[in-house]
Amino acid sequence: MKLDKITPEDRQVWVRAFYGFNPEEAGYIGFTHEAQREDMLSKMKDGDLVLIYGAVDSLTDADLQRQALGFMEIVLERCRDVDRQNEESRKWKLDHGFQDRWTYGIKVVRAWRISNRVHVKTIAPKAYDQKKRFERTTKAVLLEPDEKRWALSHHVRQVNVFGEPAIAADDLVSGYMNDVLTPSKGIPPSFGQRTSTHEDGENHLYLMKLSADAEALLGKTGPHVGKALVKVGRSNDPNRRLKEVNGGFPVRAVCRWELKHNQPFEDGETAHSHEIELKEHFAMKFTSQAGEFYTGEWSAIERAFQTFCFSKMPKILAAAGKAKGVK
Known part of the structure; x- marks a missing residue:
């Protein structure tokens, strides 16, 4: 199934904490332990979205902490971190001693950055429950239907994903997340003779x-x-x-x-x-x-x-x- 033919209703939306949102540099969702990745692969579907928010950590810019940052669209394909990272992303991991973290990846194929600032708790109050903090930082938490609807109501701008074919700036779409995910529909055929006049004006x-x-x-x-x-x-x-x-x-x-x-x-x-x-x-x-x-x-x-x-x-x-x- 082509991803752009999957309706928003058929997609699951997950939430995950990280230090920032940089799909242009790293085109994958990473897990430190292989078992964590395999667990997520057993629950996810092609076309699922992962909502990234800024982790509450000194490595996250202060104005990004707890903020919903963007969506990543995944396919159920395994990858290694080094295969989906640019040099800057690799250097960041090495500089912070994280070379052994998030090495087991799930491939990201499209991504969108959220245009306006919004606290993740206003989108996903249930998924943001303190009891789920460890799961949000090591794997991902599934949004409930009402949280999903709220998440997809936000305005986004598409960005390029490292490891995927580059998209020209003029072709990167923007709009409300629910709209950019909705498959386009052709105008249904109509028959018979019609005469109408449409006048433009103020x-x-x-x-x-x-x-x-x-x-x-x-x-x-x-x-x-x-x-x-x-x-x-x-x-x-x-x-x-x-x-x-x-x-x-x-x-x-x-x-x-x-x-x-x-x-x-x-x-x-x-x-x-x-x-x-x-x-x-x-x-x-x-x-x-x-x-x-x-x-x-x-x-x-x-x-x-x-x-x-x-x-x-x-x-x-x-x-x-x-x-x-x-x-």
């Missing part, structure tokens, strides 16, 4: 904010508590789009989406290109809640949206009736 980037704090929708515990929950996107009619997204709330709901800002661009292609860039920008600055939703401090989010739009156009337009603009 399209807007928009910023919507939930009228209540994020916990109103995301629950009462977690790092989102007290933060703003926002939605960014593109529409040729932001006010109509606002009605559509609020249409899913009951009439007596205590919160609603509010259209805070929108910025027009001359056509759909331009707006679409800016939308992709805006979402990548937000994924790096704020906490992604999957799709086009983010949490963070409202003032910082609003400023980031305005600054981004200002860099694309000389003036930012506020939501209808607000007429704030950038001054």
Whole structure:
């Protein structure tokens, strides 16, 4: 089975601690004892993902400790460390006296670095239980379904893997992990005569904010508590789009989406290109809640949206009736 044909639902996701995330230098998951590798091979499947987070150790950069760093995709093929390392990686092991550690490998074929900073406990609170610390550092711990869904909701950028054919910079994909793993599907055939006219025209980037704090929708515990929950996107009619997204709330709901800002661009292609860039920008600055939703401090989010739009156009337009603009 080709790995790019495996759906996210069919993949297992494991979590493993290490001193950093460097698939460009080492294209394998290493184990110090052969029995550890064989145990993992008996549990894993082709296409499984290993989520690497920064170990709590002096060898890990302080700002990377406990942070989810990236995903590695494995195939069930054994390897030796020396066969999947560049010179810099070999030298690092020798310099630290680790030449006898992590020598039994499982091959990594693709990898993605997580764009935004996120504490591993917010992704995998069960797998991060203290009782599983030894297993996380010597082998890997399997994420439960809810942890897996959360892990795959984060924005990533693909990186090259040492030992695999190099991918040109322009061909390295980025997006939400769940999306980059979803097999592409062709458009189903349709038959019969049709006539339609599609007119391009002004399209807007928009910023919507939930009228209540994020916990109103995301629950009462977690790092989102007290933060703003926002939605960014593109529409040729932001006010109509606002009605559509609020249409899913009951009439007596205590919160609603509010259209805070929108910025027009001359056509759909331009707006679409800016939308992709805006979402990548937000994924790096704020906490992604999957799709086009983010949490963070409202003032910082609003400023980031305005600054981004200002860099694309000389003036930012506020939501209808607000007429704030950038001054």
